[in-house]
Amino acid sequence: MPEKFDAIVVGAGPAGIACAYELGKAGAKVLLIERGEYPGSKNVMGGVLYRKMMEEIIPDFHKEAPLERPIVEQRFMMMDKTSAVTFSYKGLEWATDPFNNFTVLRAKFDQWFASKAVEQGALLINETVVLECIVEDGKVVGVRTDRPDGELRADVVVLADGVNSLLAKSLGFHKEFRPDEVALATMEILKLDKKIIEDRFNLEEGQGCTIELFGDATKGILGTGFLYTNKDTLSIGVGTLLSGLIKHKIKPYELMEYVKMHPMIRPYIQGAEPQEYLAHLIPEGGYHSMPKVVAAGVLVVGDAAQLVNAIHREGSNMAMTSGRFAAETIVAAMGRGDFSEASLDEYRKKLMGSFVGQDLKKYKDATHHFDKFPQYFEQYIPMVNRAASQMLTVDGSSKREKQKKIWKEIGPAKKKLKIARDLLRVWKVMK
Amino acid sequence: MSRMLHIVACIKQVPDTKIIKMNPKTNTMDRSSAPAILNPYDSHAVEEAVRLRARYGGVVSVLTMGPPPAVKAIRKCIEIGADEGYMITDRAFAGADTLATSYALTKALEKIGEIRPIDVIICGKMTIDGDTGQVGPGIARRLDMPPLTSVNKVVEINQAERYTIIHRKLEDGHEVIRSTLPCLFSVEKDINDVPYSTLPNMLRAARYQPHIWSVSDLGDIDKTQLGLKGSPTIVSSVWAPQKPQGGKLLEGEPEEQIRQLLDVLLERRELFEVSAGGGAS
Numbered sequence: 001m002p003e004k005f006d007a008i009v010v011g012a013g014p015a016g017i018a019c020a021y022e023l024g025k026a027g028a029k030v031l032l033i034e035r036g037e038y039p040g041s042k043n044v045m046g047g048v049l050y051r052k053m054m055e056e057i058i059p060d061f062h063k064e065a066p067l068e069r070p071i072v073e074q075r076f077m078m079m080d081k082t083s084a085v086t087f088s089y090k091g092l093e094w095a096t097d098p099f100n101n102f103t104v105l106r107a108k109f110d111q112w113f114a115s116k117a118v119e120q121g122a123l124l125i126n127e128t129v130v131l132e133c134i135v136e137d138g139k140v141v142g143v144r145t146d147r148p149d150g151e152l153r154a155d156v157v158v159l160a161d162g163v164n165s166l167l168a169k170s171l172g173f174h175k176e177f178r179p180d181e182v183a184l185a186t187m188e189i190l191k192l193d194k195k196i197i198e199d200r201f202n203l204e205e206g207q208g209c210t211i212e213l214f215g216d217a218t219k220g221i222l223g224t225g226f227l228y229t230n231k232d233t234l235s236i237g238v239g240t241l242l243s244g245l246i247k248h249k250i251k252p253y254e255l256m257e258y259v260k261m262h263p264m265i266r267p268y269i270q271g272a273e274p275q276e277y278l279a280h281l282i283p284e285g286g287y288h289s290m291p292k293v294v295a296a297g298v299l300v301v302g303d304a305a306q307l308v309n310a311i312h313r314e315g316s317n318m319a320m321t322s323g324r325f326a327a328e329t330i331v332a333a334m335g336r337g338d339f340s341e342a343s344l345d346e347y348r349k350k351l352m353g354s355f356v357g358q359d360l361k362k363y364k365d366a367t368h369h370f371d372k373f374p375q376y377f378e379q380y381i382p383m384v385n386r387a388a389s390q391m392l393t394v395d396g397s398s399k400r401e402k403q404k405k406i407w408k409e410i411g412p413a414k415k416k417l418k419i420a421r422d423l424l425r426v427w428k429v430m431k
Numbered sequence: 432m433s434r435m436l437h438i439v440a441c442i443k444q445v446p447d448t449k450i451i452k453m454n455p456k457t458n459t460m461d462r463s464s465a466p467a468i469l470n471p472y473d474s475h476a477v478e479e480a481v482r483l484r485a486r487y488g489g490v491v492s493v494l495t496m497g498p499p500p501a502v503k504a505i506r507k508c509i510e511i512g513a514d515e516g517y518m519i520t521d522r523a524f525a526g527a528d529t530l531a532t533s534y535a536l537t538k539a540l541e542k543i544g545e546i547r548p549i550d551v552i553i554c555g556k557m558t559i560d561g562d563t564g565q566v567g568p569g570i571a572r573r574l575d576m577p578p579l580t581s582v583n584k585v586v587e588i589n590q591a592e593r594y595t596i597i598h599r600k601l602e603d604g605h606e607v608i609r610s611t612l613p614c615l616f617s618v619e620k621d622i623n624d625v626p627y628s629t630l631p632n633m634l635r636a637a638r639y640q641p642h643i644w645s646v647s648d649l650g651d652i653d654k655t656q657l658g659l660k661g662s663p664t665i666v667s668s669v670w671a672p673q674k675p676q677g678g679k680l681l682e683g684e685p686e687e688q689i690r691q692l693l694d695v696l697l698e699r700r701e702l703f704e705v706s707a708g709g710g711a712s
Contacts, residue, residue, distance in 0.1 A: 003634060031634075037466075125633045147630040 004153040005031045007330050008143055009122075009160055010130045010167060012039035014316040015302025016160030017113045018057050018323030024120030026331045031152065032114070032122050033145065035129045040110030044280035045316055046187060047228045047235045048210060049104045053317035057324060058116060066112050068103040068230035069208025070095060073201075077264065079216040080385035084264045095207055103208050103228045103235065105189070132170055133157055133298065139339070140171070140297035155339045156330050157298050160323065163281045165291075165304035173300060174291035179242035180371055181285030183223060183310070186252045187237025188260075190272035194232045200268055201229055211268075212313070213238075215381035217259050221248055222370050222377060224313070225259045227268060234272055236260065239282060241371060252279060284310040287364035294348045296341045299326045305351075309359050311366050311430070318356045325350040362430075369429045373422060380419070383410065436489030436590050438480040438551045439543060440513065441536055441570065442473035444497050444504035445560040453671050460560065460669075467500065469507040472555025476618050478625045479585065480553050481512035487588055489550075490514050492543060496524055496535055502641060509636035510628040516641035517543055523646045526659030529561070533569025534656045538649045540574065550590065552615040556581065567617035577610045583619040588612070 007023055009016045012034035023030040036042035048071065054061050062070075073090035094100040118124050134142040134151065142153035159167045163182065168174055201209040213225030223240030238252075238259045245252060259265055283289065283306040290307075293300040301307075302319035309318065329347035333339050351357050370376055387406045391399075410416055444467050451465035480491040492515040493508040495501055505516035519539045527535065543549065552574075554567035564580070571578035583605065584598035590612070599606040600619050628636075646652060655661060679695075681688040696703075 003631070123634065123637050125630075125637050128630070128633060145630055147627060147633060150630040152630065 002142065002149075002151040002153050004142075005029050006154065006334060007031075007156045007158060008033065008152060008154040009158040010143065011035075011160035011162055011302075011304070012110065012114050012124065012126075013043050013160060013162060013302055013319065014110070014113070015304070015307075015319035015323040015326075016158065017110065017117050018320040019158050019160060019301060019327045020122040020124075020323075021057060021113075021117040021120050022324050022327030023330060024117055024122035026327065027121070028327075028331065028334065030122045031154070032117060032124045033128050033130055033143070034114075034124065034126045036126065038111055038126055039114035039124070040107040043106045043110050044185070044187065044278045045106055046185070046226045046237055046239075046313065047103045047105065047230065048101050048313065049109065050101045050314065050317040051099050053320045055098075057320060062097075062099060062102065064112075066104070066108040068105060068233075069203075069206060070099045071101050071103065071210050072203070072207045073209040075209065075211040076214065077211055077217075078214050078381045078384055079262070079264055080382045081216055082263055083385045083389060085384050085388045095204070103210070103230050105230060105233070105235075130161070130167060133159075133167055135171070138296060140295065155297065156333065156344070158323075158326050158330075159298065159300045159304050160302050160319075161304050163283045163303040163306075165300065168291055168300050168304055171295065171298065173293075173295075174289075177283070177285065177289065179246055180368075181283065181289045181306075182242050183239045183282040183284045184242050184245060184252050184279065185237055185239030185282050186256045186277070186279040187226075187235055188256065188274050188278070189230075189276040190234045190236060190269055191232065191275045192234055192269070192272040196271075197229050197232070197234065203229070213259065213265070215377055215385075217262065217265075218244075218255065218377070219248065219250065219258065220374065220378040220381075221245065221250070221255075222367075222374065225265075226313075227265065233275060234269060236265075236269060241284065241367070242281075243371065282310070282315070283308050284367050286310065286367055287360040288368070290360070293351070294341055294344050296344070297339050299329065299344060299347050301326050307351075307356055307360070309363060311363050312359070314359075318359075321354060321356055322351055325354070365429045369425065373425070375422065376426070380422075434548065434590070436483070436487050436551070436588065437492065437547045437549050438483055438489060438553060439492045439494055439540060439549050440473065440476045440480045440508065440553045441540075441566070442477065442493050442495050442504055442508055442555070443470045443558050444468070444495065444501040445470045445558050448559045453669075467503065469504045470555055470558045470560075472557060472559070472618070472620060473504075474507070474511060474555075474625045475620050475622055476553040476555045476616075477508045477511045477513055478623050479616075479618055480551075482623060483551070483585060483588060484512075487590065490547060492517060492547075494518070494536060494539055494543065496520070496527075496532060496539070502643075505641045506636040506639055509639045510632050511625060512628070512632055516639065517644065518641050519644045519646075519649065521645040523654060523657050526662060527657065528662035528664035529563050529565035529569055530663060531657055531659075531661035533566045533573060534653075534661060535649075536566065537570050537573040538652050539644065540570065542644070542649060548613075550613050551588065551595070552576070552613070554615065554617040556617050556619055564617065567615055571615035574613075574615075577614040578617070579608060579610055579614055580617045581619055582616040583622045585616070585622075 006028040007030045009020045009032045020032040072095045075088035078085045129146040130143045132144050133140045140157050208229045211227040217225030218240050221240045221244035225238040228235040293305045301322040307318040308315040333343045390406050446462045446465040447468045452461045454461045491513045493513045494517045496519045557564035568578040581600045582597050583600040586596040588595045593612045596609045681691050
């Protein structure tokens with residue numbers, strides 16, 4: 001007779017671990033199943049962990065979690081081929097408790113986070129693949145794994161199995177995602193001396209900096225690049241919609257090499273030695289791509305539910321919050337002894353009422369918009385670069401002449417009107 | 432009716448030497464550069480114990496010495512199917528060579544034997560971080576048990592008549608040996624294949640809390656024989672083996688390649704000739 005749990009959580013990423021943590025804490029009998037060798041071994045993100053949502057699960061986590069550096073400066077680089085317009089905010093209020101966000105290496109952080117869930121009473125097993133949900137009378141009642149005697153029962157199964165969620169797909173919650181609903185991100189971890197990192201990025205000891213890269217970092221394809229400081233490594237990466245890579249016939253590692261060799265980036269990573277190479281899909285379809293997230297005996301959380309805000313590079317925070325909501329819902333459902341879709345729908349309501357649902361709604365058309373109108377990345381960023389160059393190059397012509405020249409370079413009135421229209425469109429999808 | 436068979440596997444957590452980096456300055460292993468795993472030979476030792484239990488009934492225990500994180504290696508053995516796990520951990524054990532290690536493990540085995548008398552001790556052939564293969568025979572000597580090394584098949588264990596028959600792997604065949612019980616096997620990798628663990632075993636391992644002992648739990652123990660103090664072995668230097676340089680790749684049809692090879696060998700025939708009166712040693 002297969003063992004029965006109150007809840008089985010499939011996948012030990014931020015969403016799954018947060019859910020298992022909260023369930024363990026509430027005294028539920030919960031099993032967390034991870035397919036990798038250990039939690040984090042297969043998990044990838046650029047590396048920014050947001051304090052607030054983590055703190056809602058483990059207050060004061062920053063005192064013991066394996067974090068890399070607290071971020072004190074966020075730079076945004078709009079790149080052309082041999083130039084970049086950068087703006088940045090640096091604030092020392094981010095350098096002290098309570099901090100704003102941190103860089104992390106997921107292999108380390110997720111392992112730690114999972115160990116905290118185990119401390120709360122969750123049971124964790126690794127190297128085990130859940131092949132399918134067991135469905136009886138229209139209800140999910142357990143899982144079937146790839147191990148001998150591999151069936152288990154549960155009142156609720158939480159699908160935290162990541163972007164491609166094969167389990168949600170096999171339950172018919174979503175179809176195969178289209179190439180314009182997912183981004184492919186590749187990243188490298190480069191080893192570099194601590195002191196050199198701090199010198200190059202203008203940081204005090206222990207402080208961190210993030211740089212987001214737009215424009216030529218992705219050769220004008222919709223997407224972004226990033227360069228983050230860790231303790232004694234740098235995380236560098238680039239992510240673009242899969243459809244963009246297909247359309248431009250660029251291989252992800254070629255784009256990665258291009259970013260690393262870019263004259264605006266190369267000096268930062270000079271002499272740094274590649275340590276790891278990672279690649280992962282990111283769900284960027286947003287609100288319109290969200291699958292069904294609740295059914296009888298089952299909830300979908302994190303990337304599996306497409307909870308990513310591509311515009312603000314947020315995902316792990318949404319994942320954790322969704323995991324927490326799922327746990328709260330399950331605990332309440334246990335109290336009622338009712339695991340029907342109607343009972344578990346509390347999860348969806350919580351999710352959509354929170355910043356997760358609100359933000360996804362706010363930006364519901366943003367990615368599609370930028371994908372449909374490539375001129376923002378292809379034309380406007382180089383234009384801004386040329387304008388800055390004009391304005392700041394001292395060549396004996398008057399500033400008024402320079403302004404005239406910039407204005408003329410933008411193009412005829414028709415072109416200017418188009419730009420104005422595009423800016424208005426951006427305002428509409430982002431507001 | 433005879434008592435239940437008790438098999439104890441001695442296991443070790445080791446850095447995965449397939450991916451470990453060497454520190455070029457100190458010529459030592461950078462243990463932080465590789466994840467800790469159950470010594471691969473030991474997984475076969477545990478698997479063999481589990482198979483013998485399936486054949487004859489009984490109890491399988493595992494024993495390890497190591498720092499607290501080595502609990503993970505014990506859990507791995509529970510996944511394979513072991514019933515109980517014992518761990519000795521103490522600063523006093525640190526820095527032990529094979530002599531001191533076999534002493535400490537022997538003391539722990541004596542204590543396990545008091546709980547349930549031991550019939551067979553199984554060790555892996557060697558560890559992949561030390562490569563000595565000395566600890567198994569060291570334990571056997573101290574416990575005055577027959578050390579059966581290079582075991583690649585257990586034909587029979589007869590609990591009632593207190594004997595076992597095993598195969599020892601030789602370069603050109605195998606040796607069939609009958610030994611009295613209790614005895615110690617150190618096993619080859621080809622003795623079995625370790626299957627994918629069952630889900631109930633995985634769950635049991637995740638919940639399992641091993642018995643953990645420190646030096647003070649081991650009673651009558653000579654502390655001068657423990658750890659670095661009890662280790663006469665000195666590692667004077669360690670180096671990564673040089674990859675052989677040069678060499679020549681023969682090309683052409685197989686017949687042509689053979690002809691070329693023969694030419695080369697004949698040219699250097701003096702290398703293969705046995706000097707008069709000597710003989711190969």
